[in-house]
Amino acid sequence: MAIHAAPAASRTAAAPATGAAARPARRRRVDATYYLFLLPTVALFTLAITLPAVMGVVYSFTDSIGFGEYRFIGLTNYAVLFTDPAILSSYGFTVGFALVTVLVVNVVAFLLAIGLAARIPARAALRTVFVLPMVVSGIVIAYVFSFLFSTALPRFGSALGLEALQTSLLANPDLAWTAIVVVTAWQAVPSALLVYTAGIMSIPDEVYEAASIDGASGWRQLRTITLPLLAGYVLINVVIGFKNFLNAYDVIVGLTDGGPGTATRSVAMTIFSGFQGGDYAYQMANATIFFLIALVLALLQLRLTRGRVAVR
Amino acid sequence: MPEPSPSPSKGPSRRSFLAAGLVGAGLALTGCAPSGRSAAVSFYQSKPEVIGYFDELLARFRDERPGIRVAHDVTTDLSAGFARSAPPDLGCSNYNFEIARFVEHGALSDLGDMPEADRVNPDLLPLIGLTASYPGRTSVLPYSLMVAGVLYNREIFDRHGLEVPTTWSELLDVCEALAGAGVTPIYATYTEPWTIGQGLFDYTAGGMVDVTAFFQALAEQGADTGPDSPVSFRNQFREPVERMLTLTRYVNPDAANKGYGDGNLAFARGEAAMYFQGPWALAEIAKTSPELDVGVFPLPMTEDPADRKVRVNVDLALWVPEMSPRQEAARELVSFLLQPDVVDTYNADNLGFGVTTDAPPVTHPALVEVQPYYDAAQFYLGPSQLVPESIPLHNYVQSLVTGADPDTVLRTLDADWARLARRS
Numbered sequence: 001m002a003i004h005a006a007p008a009a010s011r012t013a014a015a016p017a018t019g020a021a022a023r024p025a026r027r028r029r030v031d032a033t034y035y036l037f038l039l040p041t042v043a044l045f046t047l048a049i050t051l052p053a054v055m056g057v058v059y060s061f062t063d064s065i066g067f068g069e070y071r072f073i074g075l076t077n078y079a080v081l082f083t084d085p086a087i088l089s090s091y092g093f094t095v096g097f098a099l100v101t102v103l104v105v106n107v108v109a110f111l112l113a114i115g116l117a118a119r120i121p122a123r124a125a126l127r128t129v130f131v132l133p134m135v136v137s138g139i140v141i142a143y144v145f146s147f148l149f150s151t152a153l154p155r156f157g158s159a160l161g162l163e164a165l166q167t168s169l170l171a172n173p174d175l176a177w178t179a180i181v182v183v184t185a186w187q188a189v190p191s192a193l194l195v196y197t198a199g200i201m202s203i204p205d206e207v208y209e210a211a212s213i214d215g216a217s218g219w220r221q222l223r224t225i226t227l228p229l230l231a232g233y234v235l236i237n238v239v240i241g242f243k244n245f246l247n248a249y250d251v252i253v254g255l256t257d258g259g260p261g262t263a264t265r266s267v268a269m270t271i272f273s274g275f276q277g278g279d280y281a282y283q284m285a286n287a288t289i290f291f292l293i294a295l296v297l298a299l300l301q302l303r304l305t306r307g308r309v310a311v312r
Numbered sequence: 313m314p315e316p317s318p319s320p321s322k323g324p325s326r327r328s329f330l331a332a333g334l335v336g337a338g339l340a341l342t343g344c345a346p347s348g349r350s351a352a353v354s355f356y357q358s359k360p361e362v363i364g365y366f367d368e369l370l371a372r373f374r375d376e377r378p379g380i381r382v383a384h385d386v387t388t389d390l391s392a393g394f395a396r397s398a399p400p401d402l403g404c405s406n407y408n409f410e411i412a413r414f415v416e417h418g419a420l421s422d423l424g425d426m427p428e429a430d431r432v433n434p435d436l437l438p439l440i441g442l443t444a445s446y447p448g449r450t451s452v453l454p455y456s457l458m459v460a461g462v463l464y465n466r467e468i469f470d471r472h473g474l475e476v477p478t479t480w481s482e483l484l485d486v487c488e489a490l491a492g493a494g495v496t497p498i499y500a501t502y503t504e505p506w507t508i509g510q511g512l513f514d515y516t517a518g519g520m521v522d523v524t525a526f527f528q529a530l531a532e533q534g535a536d537t538g539p540d541s542p543v544s545f546r547n548q549f550r551e552p553v554e555r556m557l558t559l560t561r562y563v564n565p566d567a568a569n570k571g572y573g574d575g576n577l578a579f580a581r582g583e584a585a586m587y588f589q590g591p592w593a594l595a596e597i598a599k600t601s602p603e604l605d606v607g608v609f610p611l612p613m614t615e616d617p618a619d620r621k622v623r624v625n626v627d628l629a630l631w632v633p634e635m636s637p638r639q640e641a642a643r644e645l646v647s648f649l650l651q652p653d654v655v656d657t658y659n660a661d662n663l664g665f666g667v668t669t670d671a672p673p674v675t676h677p678a679l680v681e682v683q684p685y686y687d688a689a690q691f692y693l694g695p696s697q698l699v700p701e702s703i704p705l706h707n708y709v710q711s712l713v714t715g716a717d718p719d720t721v722l723r724t725l726d727a728d729w730a731r732l733a734r735r736s
Binding site: 063065066067068069073076077080083084085086146150151154166167168170171173257258259260261262263265273274275276278279282283 | 391394395397409410412413414417418419502503504505566568569570571700701702704707708710711714715716721724727728731732734735
């Protein structure tokens, strides 16, 4: 969301400035009140986000354990980082997980949005039900699903004599990630659904009316009207979703705690382990790399979505 | 965030509204700083089961020393506290790798000159030093010790005419006999990695490897640790891990789906004969079956009964940070807490073993069985407690019991150790 607000803010801030340069005579005096309104936010953001982030980057070049004395050790942390199989496998898992989850979330959310756009009974009620998972905290969802996977499903499997269901999905090193995808998707579908619903509602009815007069079938309308006009929304959902799923943490902690073994350890979990384990500077280097990746994604998002979203 | 939209004409003027907002923001910012440098000694103790217990102790202290104000801190994040130079004045916490960092960097003051330091059981000193030490200092005073072994259901053992095993082969015989009689020999809970690390893994390794010598050598070896170094997990832990995997043949078939809570419940209901958990599980088991007749024995890992050892960990230790401006008052509280009647009562009430030379033996009917091992210093620190948290040992152990190749896992562990040594 913050990334979203940023371009808008910088654009409005930039516009008067260029205007002022071109026509100084018509320069409008900006009421000081606006700056005063901005001040607390800017101060808080600097103190709580920017400053710690910069300090974190500085610490990544040291051997600090989080307190006390430390030395600068140059790029050692980074050099070790790129040869650490634990770190590399956490990146592999996280990126793969994020890609699959983005796909699942968007397909499901898109289909639900199309379904909910139809004039079906109890549409409003259904919409509310589908959005509910969004308001429950991730860790709570994870514990509930953990119970389902470890207790309810195996019991169900035994009752039906289904071999495959009798062992928890979470205990299978090769398949535990699918459980995490399911739970994350369950939680993430609502927000994607809302974006798609908004997109569908913004398509004027006249377009569809004209299409049906021309004899276009429902499928044809979906393919040549709805889909192209929603392309911008798909892009937003994919990029934002991917960025969020890269930060996967609470759902995994609640479901598998990175296990079985280290099969489902995400980058965020690895970074956090550094604070408790005294590996502070090393994981700060990891966090810096991770931040750069997120930054590239954010810039990519800005580039791709500029213009697209304001398609009408 | 909804935007506040004050109506333009009514209410406070725009400027006074703004001023109020700024004052509010200022207050919010100061709220982030370490709260008021008042004279109260902050006592950090966050073991959930005994927060109420310590509240009562502090109340007694306040009555005895009205001059000293004490506040019970149960929430502080220690790393953050030390990082912003405002740690608690007195800590009473698990003595583990988190505290080890503060010890090794000299962040804790020397308590060696206190008369209480002379009462500490000298057998414990090598263990405390193994976890962490700072030259010339007594950085922590132990307060409570947990002694752990295999919890076993005495009734099930009696019913099948079984004796407590004293050697590895007797242990396997017991498992066979139980399995043959249709009883689950061992209850395991694989979904929670720590339960395997502290239990199956620590007991098997601790019963075979000289843990103190191994970790001292490993620390000296540091970055040179690898498959060909004289000391490595791959060399010294290979056999214990294989024996651990032998034992996993006797666990409940649904271990992969079960967690700590399931284990306590199942053991309390008599669904298995043995359970690899520390005394902390006794209280949980008693919640379901207060009358259950439980005993404890050290896991025999060799053919010599004299090799049997119990696993110990310093569950609570007292420490006073060097940075604390209230060290004198904190030390008074240390003296109060370490009075024989206070510390001994605590340990008796909370299934801990005494840590002082004058401490009485335990009285709990399960724990009396392991008192002789403690008295004879036949104990070891759990290896899982000696591996820094940045190496996900518990997860590795979980992968072992769920089928990973031991050689690969132990090699990974060695490589992680070397990498950690290289950068710290």
